[in-house]
Amino acid sequence: MSYQALGIITSEANYIRVEGMQDYRPIGAFSFLGRYRVIDFPISNMSNSGIDRVHIYVNSKPRSIAEHIGSGRHYNINSKRGKLQLLFTENNDPNSIYNNDIAAFTENIELIERANREYVVIAPSYMVYRENYKQLLKTHVESGADITLLYHKVDNAKSAFLNSHVLNLNHQKGVVSIDRNLGNTKEKNIFMDTYVMTREKFLEMIKKAKSESSMYTLADIVSDECKEFDVRGVPHKGYFAAITTLRDYYQANMDLLDIDTARNLCNADWPIYTRTTDTCPVQYFDGSTARNSLISNGCMIEGTVENSVLGRSVKVKKGAVIRNSIVLAYTEIGEDCQLDNVVVDKWAQIKHANKISGSPEAPVYVKRNDKL
């Protein structure tokens, strides 16, 4: 008999802002690796872990997430016994100090109270990683801990993960506190915003946080409770990305051009589900060149593509050269245009700009629907 959990997928915190991209949709709805959206990763992790009730919180601009998730059938969740629910929050100004996770949970507390599952697994919509929650839940129950938190040990915390939380652990992997990453040390245990606890404990945390402060988040209250309760960290192994800046987004896509890493994240045993658009295969015309790239269906390639990720139905015209770039769906890169270190948002048309180039640290962003 395996333990039954309600899955909860949370929005990004109100202080996170990805330049450009987030003007149009929450991070979970960002296109990722050509044919996915970031949120496909947490939902698929849950589906693959046998979690068949999932609450997905959307704290701003719900259109693209609602459209993408739809009935949720493509996530392989039993359509009768299981359920994917999108929960919108009334306070949907993404940067309002009051628009935080506790406020969202409180607004939907009845649904949490009624959910007929003993445990909750909470994961963020803006991180990309693979984790078997069935195993994590088992670890949690068997350890006897009150709350289990997932973390990833990194050695670049001075320059990356600056919007993330870190776990301060004692030698027994007990969590002493949760802090923001101040970028002062290289080695940090980055908290993956992933929690396991009983539903009862979760409800208790929500109520405590609410009575403490309207600005309190789940991380804040759990940090407080570390003194009183048994809160433990479990290390995560494998690929991990937190998408909190344009650079993170760019880098995560680039990281996965390493096909072994990508295959580890998404394969026949651990599929990442997404909505199909029934797009035809990629057409390469005479004289085209492609190298070290992930290219989604529907692309029409007459020019050159190198070290890049292309979304669906991108047109690369004759003489166009795309290097080290992330090009989102339905864009057109016109004749002889050159891109290097660029993120091109959906439906953009680049026709007159001969050369656009940024750097890996500061990729150039081209707006959705823009004509250049």
Added chain:
Amino acid sequence: MSQSNMLAMILAGGRGSRLHELTNTVAKPAVSYGGKYRIVDFPLSNCANSGINVVGVLTQYESVFLNSYVAAGGRWGLDTRDSGVFVLTPREKADAGLDVYRGTADAISQNIDFIDRYNPEYLLVLSGDHIYKMNYAKMLSFHQEKNADATIAVIGVPIKEASRFGIMNTAEDGKVVEFEEKPEHPKSNLASMGIYIFNWKLMRKMLIADMKKEDSSHDFGKDFIPVMLNEGKRIYAYEFKGYWKDVGTIDSLWEANMDLLNTNELNLADHTWKIYTENKIALPQYIGPEAKVNCAYITQGVEVEGEVTNSVVFTDAKVGKGAKVVDTVLMPGAIVEDGAKVTRALVADNVVIGKNAVVGSADSQNILLVSENVEAK
């Protein structure tokens, strides 16, 4: 049955033995095409896009896979209330023994009870082995305008090839005056595409009559249409303009795939008339650091580390480092290992061309079907 007044029946036919090993375990309509599709996706998607909700697929050969494939009607959007895709194999009935389908018309006759459940006004009969995009609603409008008893879709073929087809000789307004099956001296170049619209009430009566005839081979082309003409029924030819290909042989299946390169007359990228298919779980295609891809049609889930020229590569196929794939069709899961060379071939599903093996040649007359693993000599 309230929504649609036309029901479609796809004649998925027999084994398709001219496709050799490709149809060892699946019926011809289930054979893969165009990187990610199966042949039956075309008539099914055309039906869905034309607003036809109920489709019967008639087959008597290896129906198990086909059945599970089309049963997921949601793939083509055929899963709303009153919609569905049904595989209809010969059945044993209370008043008759188990019988095979004796001919194309007989396959419909044996399913009169199924069609009656929906009581359609029109019946659309389709072939399961043709690649094309067609709006059957337009054909139905034509049928209604002409006040026809039956309408047959035709396509202009080069006159020198016309003797390979069933040819319609028509009056100016498109009325069929004569039908000749594979005529030695064709009088017209309008070939039947094996797509028919019938008024169901009349058809039903005529099918029952045909079933009882001992000298009938119960075939639409040979028996049913000639009888209709003899009886003075109004048959019209509806001329279709666009890409259409019969994929009955290895060579024609290969050609139909090659037609997707360069000009791509079929235009599968058209967002207004998508062809729907099974949604495979796969990463976008990966083109490796040393790969060369020139003139190719490649779908998601494929990994290319070598060279691909003038070829169509299907889901989950792999081309290893230093391998060369030229003028070739790699079916789903086909693997060309490092250093291997494949030329003018059609490599069947999941076949492995071993390291440094060489198959096919640029000047072969026919396309080589590779249906078993190959190792270097």
